[in-house]
Amino acid sequence: MTLTRTICQASAAALLVGASTGIAFADEAADGLARATEIIESHRALPVYEPAGEPFDxxxxxxxxxxxxxxxxxxxxxxxxxxxxxxxxxxxxxxxxxxxxxxxxxxxxxxxxxxxxxxxxxxxxxxxxxxxxxxxxxxxxxxxxxxxxxxxxxxxxxxxxxxxxxxxxxVSFYGQGYILGNWMIYKTGGDARAIVVKSDEVPPTAPLVQGIRDALSENCPKCEILQEINVGITEWGTKIQPSVQSALISKPTANYVIPIYDSMSQFVVPAIELTGKSETVKVATSNGTPFVLDFIREGKVEMDIGESxxxxxxxxxxxxxxxxxxxxxxxxxxxPYYLFDESNIETAGVPAEPNKGYGDEYVKGFHKTWMMD
Missing domain, CATH: 3.40.50.2300 (Response regulator)
Structure with a gap:
């Protein structure tokens, strides 16, 4: 009897520890999702011009x-x-x-x-x-x-x-990566599994990818980068598509592909379509290139971090x-960075234009700073 009671007490204690651990994990995940959401919402406001220094002719x-x-x-x-x-x-x-x-x-x-x-x-x-x-x-x-x-x-x-x-x-490439990481957290409710496409030969790639990693590490206990695909600039047209196709087949649980520079998207989108994963695998990227903004309107890319x-x-x-x-x-x-997705993509024009969607106050601001008024 004593032994049975001891075992029951130990089991109860274990259940309490497990429950408290589960609650702590849930709280951590909820807190991370809240932080990610706040970061994303802060980049939905229309950018505001600030002079870089004193006015000059x-x-x-x-x-x-x-x-x-x-x-x-x-x-x-x-x-x-x-x-x-x-x-x-x-x-x-x-x-x-x-x-x-x-x-x-x-x-x-x-x-x-x-x-x-x-x-x-x-x-x-x-x-x-x-x-x-x-x-x-x-x-x-x-x-x-x-x-x-x-x-x-x-x-x-x-x-x-x-x-x-x-x-x-x-420019804060790290900041771009941090937004991309938090976007995945925000959209998946804390369950992002990403394939990242990068070009290591370009020096800002390192801080940009680190920004993605840090966002996931800080705000999403379950999220992970399943694979990083490194492709040299001159090989984008020949290697990105087959590499992404192969990664999607070998990593069937992936729900995001992140081409860190949005011009890569022209090779990523066909890879997703050819593997039949357009419904389950989303694309988020950065730069705000017009043809990629058109991809958003067409439902081929989910989000692009816009820079006018x-x-x-x-x-x-x-x-x-x-x-x-x-x-x-x-x-x-x-x-400033400004997020384009299905909610505001029409403001970029149909078809998208390089400078639409950001307002025009910044042009007036530059003219005033340059003493052109």
Whole structure:
């Protein structure tokens, strides 16, 4: 009898411990979901413009100046859209802007910087993905020739910029990843199982993916990244689709694919469709490229973290012109994130346009800051 009573008491104690552990786990999950929801809702408000510094006469600084923008590849529609806006904004203020067309080969980036030096450009803009480390001799030659080379939308604020640059305008890639991670938590109620598509050769990939990991770690005990697929920029068109298809087959419980740069989505969406998982596997991504916003309206992508391409172009030029004027450059590019999903995608236009959906107050703000009113 004594032994039986002891066993029963031990069993009861074990049940109480198990119950309390289960309650604690449930509380942790509920708290994490609440935090994720708050983070997501905070990025649904229309972005607000804040000046990067004191007002200055930008037309006086820009007059007669030339800028060459070199994207990591001209196939990247997000970067093409930014450069198109840089060209138009340049016309507003008297700055000549050109794009250096390339196919993502480092020797082509070298040729672009050499072209800028030979043709008396004042600025070279290495925009999002051109790694300064692979063109250091050209950066030094540009410096000696009086050509200022900057990076924009490339480094995360946590990453030190190359000492060979005249300056840089970082963006919080970590923040993008953190939003993506919390989005999955928010939409699944704390049960996200993700396949992440990335390009490790691009330095900001590391903080962006870390942001996803940290969001899941902090706010979702059950959530996990099932697989990370690394594909080089020049191989997106050939390797992303088959790699994602294979991952979806080998990881049948996956409910999200996260292409961390939204231009990857053009290869991710067909992979999901061909494996017959369009109903069970969702896509969330970042950048706000118009064709991906169209994917949202078509039901092929669930969410895209939008960045106004026009806003990025204006902020980039603002920072560079401040440097030329002897004013402090901003600590980062300062372009807010805005979430697009089925609830507000129509505001981006049909078809989507690079700069619709963000309002127009920021344009008035830049004009006032630039003394153009």
């Amino acid at each position: 930008i037309r006086k600084v820009a007059e007669g100046k030339k800028m060459l923008s070199i994207p990591n590849t001209s196939a990247n529609q997000f970067l093409k859209g930014i450069i198109r806006r840089e060209i138009e904004v340049g016309k507003e203020i008297g700055l000549e802007v050109r794009e250096w067309e390339n196919q993502g080969q480092p020797n082509q980036w070298v040729q672009g910087i050499e072209y800028a030096i030979a043709n008396d450009f004042d600025i070279v803009d290495l925009i999002s993905g051109v790694n300064p480390a692979v063109v250091e001799p050209q950066l030094q030659a540009a410096k000696e020739a009086g050509v200022k080379v900057f990076t924009s939308h490339f480094y995360d604020p946590s990453q030190p910029a190359s000492e060979h640059l005249a300056g840089d305008l970082p 391409l026009d806003w990025i172009a204006r902020a980039t030029i603002d920072g560079y012109m401040r440097n030329l004027a002897g004013l402090p450059m901003p600590e980062d590019i300062g372009v």
